[in-house]
Structures are given as structure tokens and as C-alpha cells.
Amino acid sequence: MKRLALIVFFLGAAAGFPQGVLHVDASPHAKLKSVPVRAVKMGEGFWAPRMRVNIERSIPSLLQLLEEHGVMDNFRRLSGRKQAPRRGPLYTDSDLYKWIEAAAFVLQSEDRPQLRAQIDALVDDIVAAQEPSGYLNTYYVDERVKLRWQEMQRGHELYCLGHMLQAAIAYYRAGGSRKLLDAGIRFVDHLVEDFGPAKRPLLTGHPEFELAVSELYRVTRDPRHLELARYLLSGAERERLKLRESELRYMFSGRPFTERTQLEGHSVRAMYAASGATDYYLETGDAACWKTLEGLWRDMVTGKMYLTGGVGSRSAGEAFGEAYELPNRQAYTESCAAIGSMMWNWRMLAATGEARFADVIERALYNGINSGMSLDGTLYCYRNPLELGLEKIRNPWYDTTCCPPNLQRTLASLPGYMYSTSAEGVYVHLYHSSVLDWHLGTAAEPRPSGSGLRLEQKTRYPWQGRVEITVTPAEPRDFTVFLRIPGWSPGAAVAVNGQLWKAAVRAGEYLPVRRKWQAGDRIALTLEVTARLTAANPRLAGNAGRVAVEWGPLVYAAEQVDQQGVPLLFDAALVADARPRASWKPELLGGVVLIEHRGAVYEKPLAEEPLYQSVAAAGARRTRPATLRLIPYYTFANRGPTEMQVWMRYEPAGR
């Protein structure tokens, strides 16, 4: 009875004000608090056309494709609204849920009655299919009822429920109906009733539910919901379910999370599991859990992450490889895995306020995630390799269509990733013209009078390095504006109201600008946005003797279609160039900075040379000069199949 009252209170409170991508205001170990998606208005600039195309083309066209492929009918047939056989792989429910979540994030930013009506209709179809017990899954029905919870390693039942919860919460936070949320809670209550250490065993064969049920806990404050996350992360059912070693590795589940020492197995599973474990940490401060997370994070950034922020290099098992196993052409780097990394790093950032996590978010977001959706919003990459032959890599539909709605929900929720607040002030994570209209402190605290805050950011980032922020507190007040200095910008400078800010500005950290802020105070941040050459650790064998070109947060790539006078890109090399030429091309690929770099191309095509020859013979190879043109990686394969390469062979000066 008492618990019920508590739930009602929190639900009521939650409905009373908007919430962020995560609602960690009351999470005791979240140093940073998310700001609501609707508290940030994005202005013109880099992300505006991407977000527009997401809303106007991508989200509507995917809805239609989901309908055409029978994904909604899979629900309707259960309530008798439609006569149709079930279609698609066993996890199609989650694709629809993720679409709803994406649409709900759009509604968190702006009102769109038609979209709202579409969601309401879908929710109606979904909830009509729910069984009285609370169980809801369109695959484990009819002759497969007996298989429920019997093949959890592959069954995706909890995975689908997790996405249902995330969709429900996002819609609820958009001021939508509670109907899907209540249905989700009913399903979770059914789990709580029947499953657990002393009852039937439960397993997330594809982790996802852990983070969803943690977020549900933040909505309901029902301790049984957090307990469910703890139980699933504990690996308690390894024996009862007779899980094999290979399954434990592949699923990144079933073994105590705190026994993990490296990222392995299915990359999306691993990223979602780590996200869920971080959510659990944010609520509990569990030290062993944090130690594991730190170890896994180091494992990722020191040997298992592509320059694009992509992860999961092996196509076999869509899996993490060994350390330094990062082939460019064979890179699997599923869009969902890069998104999973962003989700995980967002949680690690909330726990610590440390910029290293925001660096990974930015890297993945601008490159390995952003590449996943075509510029026109209708084609998607499942893989995002760093080298490509004449292959069609963007498609409108995949039978496993997890990536498209995952990309959509990420773009739709982007305003929620721009800023955070903390006890000390406000954090600026990402740079883009935008207005934050929110307040200092957290919602969990009594809202102090006069703590309202407006930040107005103006910039052409990432094309240019200048960022101007106007700070407008409701009344003059002491607090800190934390400016993220990206790890790639060693030469950043900050001025406040035209005066150079004297403290040391360190790349890869947040610069705390603490003072008494008055309405209209101006911050000017200058980041070192230039064409720069990046080398890989020599243990990453495939990149030895190669460099990548970067521009601010953007990784660049060369496409064959842009190379005049170079018959085959793969026969060319970059040559040391004191002044690579960067120019703004408004007509190219929706508007990009094009980089032209000195290069050389082998006179004899490499394909005509032997596979192996003496070092002396190889050294006598002749080249002629060429100019190589590079575009941002995220725009690759938008002009039909053409060869592409990120890591280019490099000849240092004087050779």
C-alpha cells in the first residue's frame, strides 16, 4: 500500500515536468543531471538538416515500411483486428517500439498532432495484444507458447520488453498517454511475480532490458524494478540455465557483470549491458560495478574502437575482436553498436562529469553514428566500414531493421545530449547553435527562486571553431559554466566578455568558468578546427604507414568519385603537406568542408604488382603527384557505389 502511494507520487511528479534522455535527478551517484529534450531548442547548423530529414523523411518512411512488412499486423492478429500470418524475425516488436521511441522524442521537442495520433493508434494496437497476465510478445504465441522463456539465449523476449518500456517512457515524457507505460509495468509486474532466484530463472539473452528497467525505476521508484536489474546483472542463473562459456561470451550476459574484464562477443549486447550496469551504478554506487565499467571502458578506447567511434569489428557474431583487431574494410561496426557506445558513455559521463566520455560520444555521434543514415534520410547503413569497394552499403530496409529506428531515436533525442546541470553549475557537452532554457540545480532539489538559466549558443561548429555563448541567469548568481575542450583541440582559448580567461585550458577536460554570471554575459570559445593528420598505434596492424585526416570532431574519408586523375584511390598515398586546402562547399553533400591534400599515385597499378616481392624492388616503385580530395566520413556512399578509404597510406616529407 505504501509502495503504491510512492509510485503514484513519482509518476505524478514526473508528469509534472519534462525529463531528459535519462532522468537521473534523484540518482544518488549521478554527478550530472540531464536536461529535458524540450528545454533545448536547436538552431541552424550542422545537425539541423539531419534532424529535419529525420522527422520529415526518415521517421515517416520507416513507419510505412514497418507496416508493409507486417510488423504492426503481428500485433493486430493477436487481438483479432487482422487476419495474417506472423511475419519477420522474432524480434520485430522491438523495431516498432524503437520507432515509437524516436517519434516520442520528436514530440518531446515540438508538438505534432498527427504524429501523436499515429503513436496513439499504434499503442492501441499493441496494448490490445497484451495478455491478461501482462505477457506481450508477438512471436511466442500460438504453437510457440510452450517455448516462452525456454530459449532465452536467443529469444529476445526481455529485449522486446525493454524497448517497449523505453518507448513508453519517452512517450509518457512527451506528455503522451500512460497507456503503453501501464502495459509495460503490467508485464514487468508479471516478471517480478514469477521470476527470480527462488522462482523461475530469467536471463537477458540480448541485454537491453537492464537499462530500460533501470529507467522504469526512475519513473516508478519501485525498488522491485531496480532489483530486477541487479538480479539480471548478477549472473545468478548461470548454473540453473546451464549456460555455456561461448554463450556467456557472445551474450555479454549470464555471468556476473563484475567478473567481466574485457569487451567480447556481440558488440551491441556488450554496449547495452554496459549501459545497464552503469544505470545500476548511478542508483547504487556499487564499487565493484564501477571498477568493472572502468576496465571495460579502457579496454574499448585502448584497442577496440575505430577512429569513427564504431565498435564491434567482426562480422562473425557481429562481435568485438581482440585488442587491435580493427580491420578497415572488413569492419562490421554496426550502427547500433556505435549508438550503444554513445548511450554507455552518456551514462559514464553522468556518473563522473569527465570529458573523456564526452569525447567518445562526440566521436561516435559525428562519425560512426551519423554515417548510418543517408543524407536524404531514407537509406541506412547496417555496417559502417572504414574502407569500401564497389559495394552497395546503404539500403532502405533490412529484415533485421534494428539500426534505422535506433538512428532515428538518437537524432530525435539529440537536444537532450547538449547540456547537463550539476550542483556546481551547467555543462556544455556539444557545440551547436541552440538555446537552453532551463534552470540550475536539479529537479530533485526544491527549485530555488532565481535559479532560472538561459544559455544561447551560436556557432558554425564543426565547420569552424568559434563558439559564442550568452549566459542569462534569471538573476546574477555564482556558478560554473563547464566548457568541454575536446581532446583533439590542444590550442583552445576562452574569453569572457572579451577578456581572455586566464586559467589553463586543457584539451580533453571541462574548463570550469566560475564567476558571478549576469544576464548577457558572453563567452567566446575558440577551438582549433583545422585539417590534422592522425596516426594509429602501430599495434593496429592495418593502419601502419597510414594516416587519417580529421577536421574538428569529423573524421574524413576519400571517395573515388572525387579523385580526378587518380584511376584508383587505393593506388594513392597522402604526401606530407604543410598547407592542406580546406574550402566550404555549400553544394557538396548538403554543405561540407572539402579538404584537398597533396598526394601521390603509383604509376603502375598495385593490382598489377606481385603480392610479395623483395624490399628493394618494392622500394623502387615510382609515383606521380596528385591532389587527393577528402569529404567527411559521415557523408560516404551518398553518391552511389564508389571506393572509399579513411586510413590513407602516408609518405612523410623528404622521402
Added chain:
Amino acid sequence: MKRLALIVFFLGAAAGFPQGVLHVDASPHAKLKSVPVRAVKMGEGFWAPRMRVNIERSIPSLLQLLEEHGVMDNFRRLSGRKQAPRRGPLYTDSDLYKWIEAAAFVLQSEDRPQLRAQIDALVDDIVAAQEPSGYLNTYYVDERVKLRWQEMQRGHELYCLGHMLQAAIAYYRAGGSRKLLDAGIRFVDHLVEDFGPAKRPLLTGHPEFELAVSELYRVTRDPRHLELARYLLSGAERERLKLRESELRYMFSGRPFTERTQLEGHSVRAMYAASGATDYYLETGDAACWKTLEGLWRDMVTGKMYLTGGVGSRSAGEAFGEAYELPNRQAYTESCAAIGSMMWNWRMLAATGEARFADVIERALYNGINSGMSLDGTLYCYRNPLELGLEKIRNPWYDTTCCPPNLQRTLASLPGYMYSTSAEGVYVHLYHSSVLDWHLGTAAEPRPSGSGLRLEQKTRYPWQGRVEITVTPAEPRDFTVFLRIPGWSPGAAVAVNGQLWKAAVRAGEYLPVRRKWQAGDRIALTLEVTARLTAANPRLAGNAGRVAVEWGPLVYAAEQVDQQGVPLLFDAALVADARPRASWKPELLGGVVLIEHRGAVYEKPLAEEPLYQSVAAAGARRTRPATLRLIPYYTFANRGPTEMQVWMRYEPAGR
């Protein structure tokens, strides 16, 4: 009736004299004719201890393991000689057949009554399990009878029969009983009766049978046997069997062989299919078939073959990768695939007499095949990667134990690969102390009086480059001794009876030494056996900025266990060295030339450095000098788990 008489004649003739690895004496498109295994006596030197350990340790211990794992009992249970459930994967029959073939090749060289008795007992068990129809397979029995020929994509029925035929032929050629051969012919007759374009469809889901039935044709001269090979290579049943594109690719079967344009799919399947197609060409001279074979061969050597001669780089599907997809650490390079390449190239060599095929044979034999069996003959590699971490890669038994007996039959048949004859004279393919006691011309021709020929070869090859051959024809006669000048030896020299042979000596070709030979004439060949550095085509990304060290036909590797003062091999690089030091170490790894090379090791371990950093920061990395020690690749992992690397980072002089 007429056909039967023909068969009896050829079988009789075959029994009358020994035959080679292939019996192509009567094959109209075989330029070279194999010499019998027993016509060559191997002397002391490189292969002697390998062949000895094969006979004394490897072959006997595998027999025991096959027995322990129930492989023989799978036959005995069918004849009622044993009560036991069937054990092992569906292709275990082939493992036993391959063991018999290996043992039979031993008997082709020397008489071993105990081994002969063991084979006879096994053959008795095998043939007792044969059904009256001729069908014989220990998996498709009992409740699986109805699945016979129903799942040919994976069923391995023809694969097992192919190995049965090869074992039967090898034993028959060793002067053994005809019992297994007759059983094999009965099974083939059953196929001829029931299968074909107008009857039931047949498919080699794992090619192998094509080459076996072609060899059977060389024994029987029954045109129906060659026709069966043609039918299987024709891809005629693609429609009837509704074969999917992915299956056609993976199986390297089911599609017209002449439509193939690249090596793809399962590498052993592809190599065996190409071998079978070459056998078909040797009999028919089919021009389209040859064109395809040439194209596939170029595809292999220009982009899909490791320096070790290994092929099949992907572990997923044990498959060929794309061109230049040759990762070192992830290299799958199954021992059987390298053996398959040797078998194929042996057939291509027979067709042409061109040394490029012998170069591939030597490369695979000395390196990627030779590495497959441990020095003590009891442990086997399934994979033969070119870089290895702390991993146990050699094991006594694999449930899929195809590689161990494949290695055994290759080593046991090695004398048969040393020499060939042709209409013009005699070919020397491989260098090793040995005596060839045979004759000129082919067995198909009437044997001319006085054409007896003895070649006595003395050498310490591959440790030294000096080869001495004494030519002893039965009587003085004009003919050519074709000396293979390996592609890696640009500076070879030849002398006859102490006089420099004046013709140009070209690496990668056979040098024809034509003259009137008299008993006791001496050839001295000097090959350029030194430590040399080899570079890979820059399109092979993983080897950019790296070199491999080679010594004659041997690829070298560095193992951590040999590196004093270098904490981790992977942190080291070779530095240009005018005088690498090579020294004979009789106590090391059974006796090898050790190569010591100038090197450098990074002062800060690479694992502690960032995955990505600016080119400038990377260039400031500091090293200290070191001496790196390299051993022949084939000996790797014989001293327990230790890191290993073939392609080493390389710093050219003056950097």
C-alpha cells in the same frame, strides 16, 4: 563386356608397375608424368626427420586416437562386429580413409608388414559394412537412411567416398589388396546406375570426389568414371536442387566450374574443386576449363595467398576473403587448405611444366603445410596464422580431425613430388638428398631399351644453396635435365662437370640442361640462399610498413621466447641491417638456421600508448636498439604458448 575387358587390362597393367602420386602417364594433356613414390629414396636432410616422425609417431598415434574416438567402431557396428552408438561428426569415415591413404604411401616407399596388416584389418572392417547396393557411409544409417542424398550440401557422402577411393588406390599401388578398391568401384557403379542428368541429381557439397573419381578413371579407364567427374563439375543440377547463391559460393560446387571467376567460399572445398577440375583438364584438354583454372590461379597468387602458402583467411566459413584480405593474426589458413593448394598446383604443374606452380608448392610445403605438424609428430595445427598471442594452437586431436591425416599423407607421399619425367627428359622440382631410380619416357610408351635413369642428389638445402646431382643414364643419351630455379633466387648458377653452364639462368623457371648425358656426369647448382627481406603489396593493408624475413624457401618468424631484452615482441621493429647473422643451431628446434637481425624496441610499451594520436606525437616515439632472433615459421609454437610474428615492422636505414 568389352568395357569389362578393358578395365581388367588396365588394372592388371597398373598392378604390374608402381605409380606416382598421380598416374597421368596416359593422360593426353599431362606434359609431365609423375614418378612412382617408390622410385625415389629420400636421403638425410631437411625432410628426413619430418618423414621419420610421421611414420614412427604421427601415423601410429593417430590410429590409436581414431580408435579411441570410435571412428572404426562406426563401421564395426554396421556389420555387427561391435555394439556401440555412432560417434563423431558426419564425416569421420573420411578421417580413417585418409589415414589409410597415408599409411599406404608409407608402404609405397618401404615394406612394413605390421602396417600392412593393420590396413588389411581396417579394410576388412570397412568392407564388411558395405551394403549390397554398394552404398557405404556410417552416418546415413538407421533412422538417417531416409536422409541419404537428401542433404548433399552438407552431407559429405561423396566426400567420404572420394577419400575411400584415394585410400584404396594408394593401397593398391602399394601392392596391397584390391579389396577396398573393388568396394569403392562397387559404390561408384551404384552412383553411375542411379544418378545423373536423366536420373537422380548428384552434388558434391564438399568437392573431393571429382579428383578421386578422375584418379579412379586413371586406374580403370572406365569412361563412365571420367563422365561422373564432368557431370559434377558441370553444375547441371543447380536448378533441380534449388541451390542458393550463398551455397554455390560456399561449396565451390553446384555452378558450372567454368563460370567461376574467383576463389571464394570454403577454402578447402575451393582447392579440392580446382584440383578435380585440373584432373578433368589433364584427361580432356577442355579449353574453357583451363581458362577458368588460370584465372583462379592468378586470383590466388595476386591477392589471396599468404607468404606461407596458406590460403583461406576467414575463420567465418573457413573461407577465402576478398583480394588482399589477408590478416596475420586472424588468418584461418587451415592446414588442409594449404595441402589442397599443393595438390592443385601439382596438377597445374603436370599440365604445363611451368615453374610458377612448383614455386607455390614449395612455399606451401615448407611453410604453411610443414607448420601443421609439431616437430615431435603428435600435435597438429588446424589454423596456421602469421601472428599469434599466448594461445595454445597445437592439439593432439580435433573432433573435425581432417588436418592430421592430410598432413600425414602429404609427408608420406613426398618422394613422389621430387621429380617428374616428360618427353624431353627429367624435371627436378624439389631439392633434397635423394636417389631417383627410374627411367626416361613414360610408362604409356613402350619402354625404350637403355632409357633407365638414375639421379643422385646431394644437398643441405634449404639450409644451404648448393645442390649436386649425379646423372647416370643406363647408356649415354641426349635428353634434358630441367632444374627448377626458385622464384626467390635471382642469382643462381649451374655447372656441369665443373664447367659453368652458359645459358641464362632465370629465377622462377626451369633451366633446361640439354646435352648427351653419360654415367657419372655431375651437375652443381648454386642457389642464393641468404636472409632476405620481403615486402607485401601495399594493398595488403596489414603488412604495410612491415617486412618478412625469408631464407631460401623458408619463411621466418620471431617468437617471444627467443627475444632477450625485448619484453614484448610486438613492441619491436626490424631495422635495416647490412649483415643479418645466420648460424646453424643443431640443438635448436631439431636443427635450424637461426637469423639474428638488427632491431629496435619502443621504450614505452605500445599497449600503454593511445590508440590514436597526432602524427607528430607518434613520430616522437623513442626506441632503443635490440637484436631480434628469428626461426623458421614451420617450427613455431613448438615450445609452448609464446607470442609469434612473421611480418615485422621495419625501419629502413637512416630514419
